[in-house]
Amino acid sequence: MNTERQHTTTRATTALLLALALVPGATGQVLSPPIAGAPANGAAPAIGSGPGFHDPRSAFQPLQERDGIVSWRALSAVTTKPMNNRIAPTFPPSVQALNQQKVKVQGFMMPLEPGDKQRHFLLSAVPTTCAFCIPAGPEGLVEVRTRTPVKYSVEAVIVEGRMAVLNDDPYGLFYRITDGELVP
Numbered sequence: 289m290n291t292e293r294q295h296t297t298t299r300a301t302t303a304l305l306l307a308l309a310l311v312p313g314a315t316g317q318v319l320s321p322p323i324a325g326a327p328a329n330g331a332a333p334a335i336g337s338g339p340g341f342h343d344p345r346s347a348f349q350p351l352q353e354r355d356g357i358v359s360w361r362a363l364s365a366v367t368t369k370p371m372n373n374r375i376a377p378t379f380p381p382s383v384q385a386l387n388q389q390k391v392k393v394q395g396f397m398m399p400l401e402p403g404d405k406q407r408h409f410l411l412s413a414v415p416t417t418c419a420f421c422i423p424a425g426p427e428g429l430v431e432v433r434t435r436t437p438v439k440y441s442v443e444a445v446i447v448e449g450r451m452a453v454l455n456d457d458p459y460g461l462f463y464r465i466t467d468g469e470l471v472p
Contacts, residue, residue, distance in 0.1 A: 348396070348415045351444055357392045358451070360413040364427040366462055377426075377462050379453055387453040392471060393430055394446045396423075405437035411447060411465075430463040438470050446471040 353359045362383060368375045395411035413428040422429075432447050449468030454461050 348442075348444070351394055351413065354394065357394050357446060358386065360395070360428060363393075363430070363463060364413070366427050375460065377455065379455075379462075384453055386451045389451055390448065391451045391465070392446055392448045393451075393465065394444055395430065396442070396444055397440055398423075398429075399440055404440050406440050407434050407437050408432070409440075411445075415442070415444075426460055426462045429461070430465055431461050432465045432468045434468040434470075436469070 351360065353361065365380050365383060367378045369378065370376075393411055395413055396415040397406065398410040398412055398416050399406050400408045400410065409432050411430040411432050412423050414423045416423050430447075430451075432449070434447075434449070438445075447465055447468045448471050449465035452464040452466065454464060457464075
């Protein structure tokens, strides 16, 4: 497969994954069985209202905020509004200040390429529990492009690179890291 076709396929996959995150029930959150501690009326957690829903039944512990690492709480402080057939983000000044800065973000890898080595993936605030489900909306995802391929991990990883805060991404992304590398 030539490089341009690979990029087109990857962009289409990213767009599809993000579009599914905006469809009620597509993430599995609305359709999931009752969870201990959930509202008595059976209401599911709101979709797209935070960095993702960490299912208490998950084998993975929720990520803890750490000094020197951009928190998902900060990234999820974005608000949105409908604008010309798309959802436009409005970032608080603290998040806008991250634009074009070298940052570290901790999260779970969602591969966008086949194989155990990844150069392009999504980093999520919560672990992926289904191959067909997006664990968060765009406020809980960061697109990552690394300098060299990194080994896929189901455990949380820390990625360091240049952050882009995206105001008008054609695929609906809010954040991107370029020149990324894993931090041991």
